[in-house]
Amino acid sequence: MxxxxxxxxxxxxxxxxxxxxxxxxxxxxxxxxxxxxxxxxxxxxxxxxxxxxxxxxxxxxxxxxxxxxxxxxxxxxxxxxxxxxxxxxxxxxxxxxxxxxxxxxxxxxxxxxxxxxxxxxxxxxxxxxxxxxxxxxxxxxxxxxxxxxxxxxxxxxxxxxxxxxxxxxxxxxxxxxxxxxxxxxxxxxxxxxxxxxxxxxxxxKLASEVATIAADQEGWEEFGREQLAAGKLLERYYPLADDARDEYEAWKRQRRNRDE
The missing domain is CATH 3.50.30.40 (Ribonuclease E inhibitor RraA/RraA-like)
Known part of the structure; x- marks a missing residue:
């Protein structure tokens, strides 16, 4: 310089x-x-x-x-x-x-x-x-x-x-x-x-890590929106509670299978 x-x-x-x-x-x-x-x-x-x-x-x-x-x-x-x-x-x-x-x-x-x-x-x-x-x-x-x-x-x-x-x-x-x-x-x-x-x-230097974490957040937020629209409890789905993560993972697998 x-x-x-x-x-x-x-x-x-x-x-x-x-x-x-x-x-x-x-x-x-x-x-x-x-x-x-x-x-x-x-x-x-x-x-x-x-x-x-x-x-x-x-x-x-x-x-x-x-x-x-x-x-x-x-x-x-x-x-x-x-x-x-x-x-x-x-x-x-x-x-x-x-x-x-x-x-x-x-x-x-x-x-x-x-x-x-x-x-x-x-x-x-x-x-x-x-x-x-x-x-x-x-x-x-x-x-x-x-x-x-x-x-x-x-x-x-x-x-x-x-x-x-x-x-x-x-x-x-x-x-x-x-x-x-x-x-x-x-x-x-x-x-x-x-x-x-x-x-x-x-x-x-943080781009890859940020992308991985942020993509997961956008995923569970979309899942949460669906659950809330169906009348589910806010405290369980936004932010996603730890004991609701298994539901979220099952939802992701279902979406992947549907898209294949």
């Missing part, structure tokens, strides 16, 4: 190439909702995983993919002059990170809740989408929302602004580095699960 911190420092700051998680881990997590995944991580002792602030702007979207990180920092004109932007914009972390995108990647952006900076508009979002980018999660704002909507690109953001990226007080500072997005530490290559409940981070 480039040496910090002096106005003469090379800019932007660039981390190591991203190591993306195994495809199998992504596939195991893909059917699971953010609520179940977040609850599972909480049980495992990883308690700060919900990215607070960004709201689902495309209702019905559900994505799972590796996090590609972009960090914005408060602007300092001795690093990046306010004008003329044409001399430095194409060398910025914002431009450079987009050229590293691979199909299925989720761009996760640290903007510190800033609402004056429109970090991406429709052209850069379209470029990201055309490269196979799966979604954008940002604790800040985008611009050109009517045109971004036409891309069918899932977005989780704090909102929208008419300002472009160089009108606000934030500047693209670094990419492929650890960031804080919505109060959550996101490492490059971590996994994001996002849906209508919001966006949750899964540490890459």
């Amino acid at each position: 480039n040496d910090l911190l002096s106005p003469d420092t090379p800019y932007p700051i660039v981390g190591e190439p991203v190591v993306r998680p195994p495809a199998r881990d992504l596939e195991l997590l893909r059917p699971l909702g953010s609520a179940t995944v977040g609850a599972t991580l909480h049980k495992m002792g990883v308690r700060r995983t919900f990215i607070e602030g960004p709201l689902p702007q495309c209702p019905g979207s559900h994505v799972t993919g590796p996090a590609i990180t972009l960090q914005l920092m408060p602007r300092r004109e001795d690093f990046v002059p306010a004008i003329p932007e044409q001399h430095h914009v194409k060398k910025s972390a914002l431009w450079q990170v987009l050229d590293t995108i691979e199909p299925g990647d989720i761009l996760v952006i640290q903007a510190g809740g800033d609402r004056q900076t429109g970090i991406l508009g429709d052209i850069l979002s379209g470029y990201f989408h055309d490269k196979g980018g799966a979604a954008i999660v940002v604790d800040g704002c985008l611009r050109d929302w009517p045109d971004i909507q036409k891309l069918s690109l899932p977005v989780w953001s704090n909102g929208f602004t008419p300002n472009h990226a160089w009108q606000g007080d934030q500047m693209p500072w670094a990419y492929h580095v650890p960031i804080a997005c919505g109060g959550v530490l996101v490492l490059p290559g971590d996994i994001i699960v996002a849906d209508d409940d919001g966006a949750v981070l899964v540490p890459a």
Whole structure:
């Protein structure tokens, strides 16, 4: 990584190439909702995983993919002059990170809740989408929302602004580095699960374990819904009581046999 911190420092700051998680881990997590995944991580002792602030702007979207990180920092004109932007914009972390995108990647952006900076508009979002980018999660704002909507690109953001990226007080500072997005530490290559409940981070090294535990929870929750709809006792079936697990296992076997 480039040496910090002096106005003469090379800019932007660039981390190591991203190591993306195994495809199998992504596939195991893909059917699971953010609520179940977040609850599972909480049980495992990883308690700060919900990215607070960004709201689902495309209702019905559900994505799972590796996090590609972009960090914005408060602007300092001795690093990046306010004008003329044409001399430095194409060398910025914002431009450079987009050229590293691979199909299925989720761009996760640290903007510190800033609402004056429109970090991406429709052209850069379209470029990201055309490269196979799966979604954008940002604790800040985008611009050109009517045109971004036409891309069918899932977005989780704090909102929208008419300002472009160089009108606000934030500047693209670094990419492929650890960031804080919505109060959550996101490492490059971590996994994001996002849906209508919001966006949750899964540490890459825990993905397989999380998927196994969370899939079991979604299974017994579905079983519990059926039992409650049939008039059974809430205290026995939600959460699933230990002495009801044999019933649940029999229910699973019955479903497997039915589907074969």
